Amino acid sequence: xxxxxxxxxxxxxxxxxxxVIADVREYNFTVGWVDRNPDGFHERRVMGINGQWPIPTIxxxxxxxxxxxxxxELGDRPCSLHFHGLYMNGxxxxxxxxxxxxxxxxxxSSFTYSFNVxxxxxxxxxxxxxxxxxxxxxxxLIVHDPENPYADQYDEELVVTLSDWYHDEMPGxxxxxxxxxxxxxxxxxPDSALMNDTQNLKIPVQPNKTYFxxxxxxxxxxxxxxxxxxxSFRIIELDGIYHKPTEASMIYVTAAQRYGILLTTKxxxxxxxxxxxxxxxxxxxxxxxxxxxNVTSYLMYNSAAxxxxxxxxxxxxxxxxxxxxxxxxxxxLYEDPAISYTIDVKMxxxxxxxxxxxxxxxxxxxxxxxTLYTVLTSGDLATDATIYxxxxxxxxLSHNQVVxxxxxxxxxxxxxxxxxxxxxxxLTRGDDDSGDxxxxxxxxxxVKYPTTPMRRDTLLVRPNGHFVIRFRSDNPGxxxxxxxxxxxxxxxxxxxxxxxxxxxxxxLGGENGIPEDHFDACRAQDMPFQGNAAGNTVDLLDTTGFxxxxxxxxxxxxxxxxxxxxxxxxxxxxxxxxxxxxxxGEISTIEQQxxxxxxxxxxxETGVVEVTGVxxxxxxxxxxxxxxxxxxxxxxxxx
Numbered sequence: 056x057x058x059x060x061x062x063x064x065x066x067x068x069x070x071x072x073x074x075v076i077a078d079v080r081e082y083n084f085t086v087g088w089v090d091r092n093p094d095g096f097h098e099r100r101v102m103g104i105n106g107q108w109p110i111p112t113i114x115x116x117x118x119x120x121x122x123x124x125x126x127x128e129l130g131d132r133p134c135s136l137h138f139h140g141l142y143m144n145g146x147x148x149x150x151x152x153x154x155x156x157x158x159x160x161x162x163x164s165s166f167t168y169s170f171n172v173x174x175x176x177x178x179x180x181x182x183x184x185x186x187x188x189x190x191x192x193x194x195x196l197i198v199h200d201p202e203n204p205y206a207d208q209y210d211e212e213l214v215v216t217l218s219d220w221y222h223d224e225m226p227g228x229x230x231x232x233x234x235x236x237x238x239x240x241x242x243x244x245p246d247s248a249l250m251n252d253t254q255n256l257k258i259p260v261q262p263n264k265t266y267f268x269x270x271x272x273x274x275x276x277x278x279x280x281x282x283x284x285x286x287s288f289r290i291i292e293l294d295g296i297y298h299k300p301t302e303a304s305m306i307y308v309t310a311a312q313r314y315g316i317l318l319t320t321k322x323x324x325x326x327x328x329x330x331x332x333x334x335x336x337x338x339x340x341x342x343x344x345x346x347x348x349n350v351t352s353y354l355m356y357n358s359a360a361x362x363x364x365x366x367x368x369x370x371x372x373x374x375x376x377x378x379x380x381x382x383x384x385x386x387x388l389y390e391d392p393a394i395s396y397t398i399d400v401k402m403x404x405x406x407x408x409x410x411x412x413x414x415x416x417x418x419x420x421x422x423x424x425x426t427l428y429t430v431l432t433s434g435d436l437a438t439d440a441t442i443y444x445x446x447x448x449x450x451x452l453s454h455n456q457v458v459x460x461x462x463x464x465x466x467x468x469x470x471x472x473x474x475x476x477x478x479x480x481x482l483t484r485g486d487d488d489s490g491d492x493x494x495x496x497x498x499x500x501x502v503k504y505p506t507t508p509m510r511r512d513t514l515l516v517r518p519n520g521h522f523v524i525r526f527r528s529d530n531p532g533x534x535x536x537x538x539x540x541x542x543x544x545x546x547x548x549x550x551x552x553x554x555x556x557x558x559x560x561x562x563l564g565g566e567n568g569i570p571e572d573h574f575d576a577c578r579a580q581d582m583p584f585q586g587n588a589a590g591n592t593v594d595l596l597d598t599t600g601f602x603x604x605x606x607x608x609x610x611x612x613x614x615x616x617x618x619x620x621x622x623x624x625x626x627x628x629x630x631x632x633x634x635x636x637x638x639x640g641e642i643s644t645i646e647q648q649x650x651x652x653x654x655x656x657x658x659x660e661t662g663v664v665e666v667t668g669v670x671x672x673x674x675x676x677x678x679x680x681x682x683x684x685x686x687x688x689x690x691x692x693x694x
Contacts, residue, residue: 079120082113084136086192087128094247094254097222101191102129102182109252110194112214113138113180115172117200123168125160133159133580136168137183138196139311140295140512142476145562146170147427147532148569150475153184154421155551156533158577158584166572175200176295177269177313179216186225186545189275193218197269198295204383205291205300209267209317213258217270217308217332217350219245219277229545233409240402240410241340242542245277248334248350256352257362258330260320267291270306270314275541277334278309278471278515280372283354284328284365288316290380294511296478297383307335307374309471311513311539324356329365333372338469338540378484380509388504389480389525392459396450397492400516400538400548401465406606411546412538418547419537420446420602422588425577427533430556431563432585436595437556444588444601447551452528454555459525460536463491464516470543473513476534476554477526480508485520492521513539531555531562547604 089103104110115121127134137151149170153159160166181193195214200206221228221243228243250256260266268288272279282305289300292315306314334348342348351365401413411418422429422444430437443449452458460479464470482504485492496502508525516522537549563569574584583590589600 080115081122083124085126113196115198117175119172126165127160133161134182135184138180140178144173151183154425156427158582159184161579179271186229186541190225193273209265212267214269217272217279218249219274220247220249222246235408244339250350250352257355259355263322265319268316272308274310279332281306283330288318291315296510298380303375305374309515311473327360327362328354331365378481381507385507389457393456395459397461399463404608412543412548414550417448418604419549420604422447423590424583428584442587442595446603449551452554454558455529461492461523463521467518470538471515473539474536476530476532478510478512479524479526482523484522487517488519528554531559
């Protein structure tokens, strides 16, 4: 649809203003607690910014410098900000991942993020500390594009966020989740689904207009099926990458994914239409009674018209397969990889009885020294993975090579995997229960890769399935690859790419180095910021003191066995408690009998009637204890 003359003038004015004065976007954020009740069922404290929640959207334009001055006033928690999906070219130290690219920001201190925005698209920002963002510290980040190839096809932009919501705060939930009392690793089920951090949202639209809707899933856990009743739309963006317009009526948006869609409204205004987000309940081990998995908003054509209930779908979810989309820029399939990693995913228990997540039998444990600081203080040894610690799962990449990841999911659950610092090409993805990637099928030609593969930065792997992706290591830095279900981050489903470490040392050396406030954050918490993963600056190959995972579970133990053992221990402890309680009760009875004998003996000697029990004494008089008190009670009060 052609832009109106008015909108063309407005756009030209905006671009001119941006070119002149909007090259630096500065945000002053104070993070603190506020009380909110987004689903209307439970008020709780949440992490807000500048006293606001939902927190502000960050806006920028390609080429801008974004500066975020952050002050932490949470009081009892550290924090950080990760700008999800931004490549952070040349500024990996601004990626915001605690113990990977920085120390966490302690309470009552300040920290500055500063970076250039080099890519357009739909993104979001969130804390990357201790499973924190589900407590509220997450919001949209939108980068406008003066060269948007679809700019002449829409009239207005809208941002729609999807999320899940918990009534309890994350520290307690994580403690219960990573516990011997939860050996199967059942993830906490959200209490509600939200849209734009609320429910029953009404979005006013005008007839016969086209809207560019940016859909962001900021959930901790739940993917959502998203649709607008009696409307279809065209998908034009995946995770910041433009794709050729593809018609759809429903999309499946995993945690951390983003979609850009073009929606053209109807000509008439006599009805309003539900906009529905429905949590994928297949992710939940058990669905609690009374859970409403849906959140409904409304495309409001007419505020005076009814707002109908959404149609409930039962086993009728048919979202578009995102892997079938083709990028607008038609970037060809990368050449054969210089290195290919086969990564197997599994969930299993360790010696503490809790359930953990593993890449190739390694579960992630944060190092004592942020990995980036180890890179910058290790000289030529920066290329030796040993110095980063086994449990950071470090993979060292050379500069500007094609890297392939073959991921095999040995778990019956779905997982959305996210790569920091890059978008990747999706070469293939298996269906449910498709098993490990069949290399021979590719070699004999029965499986073919697309010539212009779909690209994005977060991709779902299906239950007991697989995928193959490729990216180019053209962005020196420390970049995580991890499942974006927060529970699986907490349980260790993370690995670390140390990309072109020697080039990174040159890039962040001298005046372009790490700002002093980053090191101040470490000093304030007595965290080392030099040497290997354990802080050893003398012998970097000395692995003494590295943070490691709990020991392996003894042979023969299973989650069911752990459950049985746990309950046996609990039952045993309860049994001991009962015996102790009963024994104390017996001792108390014996003592009472001795005192009763004293009272009765004294009563007979003084000619008073026999007292029938120590409780016969009036309140305020000590019956058991000293012989003098017993005599007083018996002689003067008992008749």
